[in-house]
Structures are given as structure tokens and as C-alpha cells.
Amino acid sequence: MATDTLVTPARTAKAGPPAWRRLFGSWDAVLILALLVVVLVASATIEGVGSPRFYRFVALEAIPIALIALPMTLVIITGEIDLSVASTVGLTCSVLGQLWYLGVTSLPLLILLSLLLGAVLGAVNGVFITVFGLPSLAVTIGTLALYRGLAYVVLGDRAIADYPPTWTQNAVAPIPGTVIPWFVLVLAALAVVFGVLLYATPIGRSLYAIGNNAEASNFAGISVLRTKFWLFVATGAMAALAGVFWTFRFASARADNATGLELAVVAAVLLGGVSIFGGRGGLVGVIAAVALLGILRNALQLADVPANALTIVTGTLLILSVVGPNLVRMARERLRRRRPATTLERKPS
């Protein structure tokens, strides 16, 4: 390459490459491509995949995972993690069922109380992490066990299942004229809210700053601990919303509802390109990853792949998700280095 293409200071501060170039070669693009390939191959080879019923089922299964993955993405971007979410779902289900059993019959009140409970459970995590300065991994492994235990205290072995049929039917009702569950619209609206929060607000800017360097964020006037506290509250509330949906979708509140769901959520977030070390990733990839994992799992089930093999596939994808974005980034770095414009002012690494 000719050296006369070196950018002079007068020409600096140009916008980056066009959007399509940035998307091309990004992990998001890899995921969307993988999603298309899986859909096309599975539809052509596995009977039942690609039918409206199939997608309806995938959507119903993905809704609770996606609801929790939205705030979890933000939490992991700040370099923290919340493993107590599935237990929060379980405890919310149990309390919701017990309240109904004890005679609370107002649906709005039940939903409100559930969301409040979720927020409080998230706040408990938040207090341990931000006030006492404990690592979120340890704290939320603890509350994972604690909240599940409390769910058993509330319901024991009972299942509360006698909700009005309109509630349970409405929870899974399709958008008129389609087979898509209307709750997908709720999810879509929340995804937009979280997306705007992450990409286009001062709070979103602080989340990336915190995840990359909490000390420098503090020096820049970001309330690191307060921000993290409210993220855990939001995660608890969203897990509670997933609990409400779970209860009415299955018409059953049990203490063991959603056991193990936290792994599905974390797997989707990591596969979505969010760095487990914080500071990198976004919601587009995470939503694509939730869809990819849901379609893959259901397609393989239809193909009579045994459950053990399904676990292996999910595990392999999780490993790939940690390695993949790094490989993509290394490839892009190499491309960048070959372009003269960015070789200016490179400092020792």
C-alpha cells in the first residue's frame, strides 16, 4: 500500500467505515447468518420444523429466557453476573400461587406484587454486591440456593393450578390472525426499551465504561455502585415478570418452576457476543442467540435427538460463544492493521 494514503491531521475525525462494513465481520453478523442457515437446513431436513406451530412453540419457550436475558446482558456488560434469576422465577411463581390460593383474585394486583417481590429479591443481591462489596458470582450462587429454598418454604410440594381459564388462555393467546403469541409484543416492547437504554442513553454509556474500567468510570463521575444496584433490581423484576408468564403459561405454580433456567439465559447472553469479562457486546446478538438456541433445541428434539445430545450441543455452543467473538475480533484487528489509516500513532502494546 502506498504511504501517501496516510491520513493527515487535517483530515482526521472522519466517521468510521459504513454501517454495513462494521456489521459484516462482526459477531452479530455471524449469529444472524448461523440463524438463517439453521432455519433453512432444519426446515428442509426435519419434518415439522418451519411450520407455524413450530415457531409458536419456540416463541413460548424463548419468552422467559429472553425476558431475563435483556437485563442480564446489561449486568454482564458491567462485568457482573446474576445466577439467582431462575430461583427468583421459582420464588415468584410460588408466592403468586400462594397469594391466589389465599384469596387474592385481582390479576393486576397479583402481577404488581410479583414484580415488587422480584425487585426486592434483586435489591437483596444488589445490597450484598454494592454495599458489602462481595463478588456477584458468590452472592448470586448463594441466593440461587436461598430463593429456591424459600420457594419450597412457601409452597412445599404443592402445585397451585386452579387459575381462571381466561388468565391461562390469555397468557398464550396469539396475535389475532397469526399464530404468534401476543406476549412476543410485550417482549419486543421491552427489548426496545432495553435497547434504547443500552445504545442511546447516558446510562448505557456508563455501563460500557464500568465494564471496561470501573476505576476510570468513578473518576469520570459515574456512580458505579448505584448503577449496578439498580441493574440487579431490574433483573429481579424482569425475572419476576418471567415468573408470572411461566405460571400462567403452564397453569401451574410450583416451587421447582424454571429450575436451571439461569444457565439457558447466561448461555444465550454469552453466545450473543457479550464478554464475560464485561465491557463488550450488545442486545442484537443476544436476541439472535436466544432465537438460535431455541430453534436449534426444538428442531433437534423434533429430529428425535436424545436429551443428552442436546445438552452436548448447548455446551459446545457455549464454548464457541466464548471463543468465537475473540476469533472474529482478532481477524478484524489484523484487517485494521493492514489499513494504513489506523497505523498512525500506534502506541506500544
Next chain:
Amino acid sequence: MLPVLALEGVDKSFGAVAALRDARLELYAGEAHALVGENGAGKSTLVKILAGVHGPDTGSVLLDGQPVAFGSPADARAAGIAVIYQEPTLFPDLSVAENIFMGRQPLKGLRRIDAAAMRERTNELFARLGVRIDPDRPARGLSIADQQLVEIAKALSFDARVLVMDEPTAALSGVEVDRLFAVARSLRDNGAAILFISHRFDEVFSLCQRVTVMRDGRWIATDEIGNLTVDGVVRTMVGRDISALFPKMATEPGEVRLQVDGLTRHGYFDDVSFTVRGGEIVALAGLVGAGRSEVARAIFGVDRYDAGQVRVDGRPLRPGAPPAAIDAGLALVPEDRRQQGLVMELSIERNATLPRRWALSRLGLLFGGGERRSAAEWAKRLQVKAARNTDPVSTLSGGNQQKVVLAKWLSTAPRVLMIDEPTRGIDVGTKSEVHRLLSQLASEGVAVLMVSSELPEVLGMADRVLVMHEGRLVADIPRDQADEESVMFAATGQRGAAA
């Protein structure tokens, strides 16, 4: 006569930053040779090449006229080159004798360490140096001066022929300096070559026979001390007059902007009180570890404090809350640019607008390119050299990174700017730009509190010099009375509280 150790045409680059370009040096046996230059002139890189920490990109290191390649510090030590750093790195929990013989302990049967022999040989070394340190005491708790003597004893123990001393006197008292120099002179008279790096010219002129001046990584001149004057050496070092380098414009101090009363943080600083007026540049000077940065951090709210009060424009500032400090018009450019000043992985744009993220938003949203315009404007004003403002700041040189930090804080239009080591590790050109900028800000009525370890910077820029020693404010020296001596005296605790 051949030089014991010589460098010829040595180049060394880190990435695109050239640290040394055609560096030269000749050290003869029996001479004390001074290496002077501003911070960033390449002295440290040169020392690291002599010490075997770095290898030269081109050029050669000659030992007794023969080219050598040091693969590691151990190679350099085996060749008889010992380096004494400003802050020695002893093992604090090992004894003095164990530190001296680390890795080379005298052995007796069954490869056991012969502690008695080690102690005896340590005593012999100390006797040669004419100092008294107990070989059995742990290194922890030794004064910096004594730690340096232990390092020198270590150098003697493997018959070092070249002793490199990198700013050894920066943290020493007058008596300690005299003792160190007595040791250095006797080593020199016994045929050792000493390379002495210092910013203190009285020491250079009292100890050394020859002086080598470096600037911007290049060899500039080497001459006998008898042909030189202090003024001449300084002019050669900076390549221009010192007054032109630090252009502080005279301003009429305005209202008190920052008022600090009895600020105390146990274990760090004690009962610190001072004021800074609008239009004033006040320097906070002192030795490393005197508590200067800690005071600035506490004022800004990054650290809590135990007692005292901070007022900005007469209003008390909530302690421990940087957002409140920013709202009150305070800005802090921290000491550690890479860890505290910037989020290295994020773009210039994001870094430059981080403290103003709420101010730039409309209805809490950041649509419409407000950040991009703000960053572009400030990058242009401060002449940040970057390919694109969306590139991560980690791709910039140190000087340009510092400009991004400055852009970040100047864009908040601060009423009080605290700046910790404003020109550390940046090139000479950018340095004078930063100084001009600070001067301009002061003339616009900003109160500037500058923490700096570089005396020329302190003396050139400050309207008043506050000096800290061991956590206390010990002197408040007006511009016309501040000189190297008065500041260093106060900083080393030589004089009682003059404040």
C-alpha cells in the same frame, strides 16, 4: 584508553513511538558521568538498555570495545553493570544480607546456605562503604537512602565495574546525599565508572567530570564539566529558553474558588488547608508519597476523608461524591492516565464526552450526534492526532491520550481544574501545548491546582507553590520567592513549617 561501556547509534522504538534515536554514550573507568535531559528525553530507556531490560533495535552496546548483547538483566549484571533505581526493589521480609546475596548465597555442605559467611561478607561490604547497617535486620523499614546503600553493597559483591544511579537523590535528605556521594566518590577513585542521572545540577556539578545531554531520545552533547555552566546545560536540555517553555501569563487573582479546610485522611494526609483563587495556578509540590495526589482525590470525592471541609465558590461540597463535585464545577485530571483518566478500550468520542453524557442528552436520550460534534470540536481545539474519533484511545500516543483526558474535562467548563502530573510521559512539544492551555484557562478565570513532581514545571507555571511533606502542608511559597532550593528544602522536610 577504551571506554568500559559505550553505546553507539542506538535506536529503540516502542510501536510507532521512538524512544531513542541515535543515542550515544561513552563511560570510562574512574569517571562519574552525568546523564541529563528532561523527562521523556530517553534517559530511562537508555538505562534499561544498559541494564539488559530492553535490547536496542539498531546500534550496539560495547563492553571494553567488544559488542555485547544482553539478553536479560542477569547478563548485564554478569558483565559487571549494576543499576541503582530511585526506589530500590528489595525483598521487604528478607534480611539485608539475604537481599545482597539473593540467588548467589554462599553455601556449605549439603547445599545449605552458610548464614554466618553471608553475614560476615555483608559486614565487609558495609565496612568498605563506610556505613553501618545490621546485616540481620529485615529490609522492611530501612530508609530509602539505606536501601540504596544495600543495593550498592550488592553491586560491590559481584565486583560491578559500572554503577548506574537513576535519580538516586530524589528522595534523600541533605545528609543522606552527602553520604551517598562519599561512597560514590570512593568507588570512582577505585576505578569504577559511574553513570549518574539527576535533575539536580548542584549534585551533577559536585560529583561528575563529564556530562551527556539528551533531548527527544537523541544524543545532543557530551562535554567536560569545566566547560559548562548550569544555564548552558539547561538551554541544551530544553533546546530553547526555559521561560518560553512555560508561558504562564500574569493574571489578577479573582475570588476564592476552592477552599480546603483541615482536610484529613488518616494515614495519608493531615490537616491540609489552602485556597485557590480564580485565575491562579497553584502547584502542589513534594516528594512522591507525600500525599499530594491523595489530597486531590479526596477533594474530588474519589476517596473519602475523615475530617475537614471542601468549599467550591463558598458552598460546601458533599464528600465522597464525584458527580456532585462535577456539578459544582470541579474537574480532576488524574495521575494514572491509563487506569484512571481513560477507559482505554472505548473510543476517543466516548471518552471525551463521558462526564457530559447527561448534558449532551435530550430527554435522557443521546440521539442526533451531540457526542460526535462535541468530541470533534474538542479534538480539533486540542489538536488530537487520531485517524478517527471512533478509534479506541488505546491506539493513541501518550501525549494524544493526555489531550483526550484534557478534552474530556475542559468540555465540562470547570471552575476549578485539578491536574495531577499534567505532562508525565508526554513529548516536549505536547508538554508546552499543555502548559499554554493551563495558562490560558487561568487567564479565563479558572482556578488551577496542579500536582507536579517536575520542578521546572512547578517553578515555570505556578503563581504559588504549596509544598507537602509526609502528609502535611509545610510551605506556601509565592512565585517570586520560589526556586528549586526553597521547594526542595521544604519537600524533604529540611525546614520547619513556613506556611
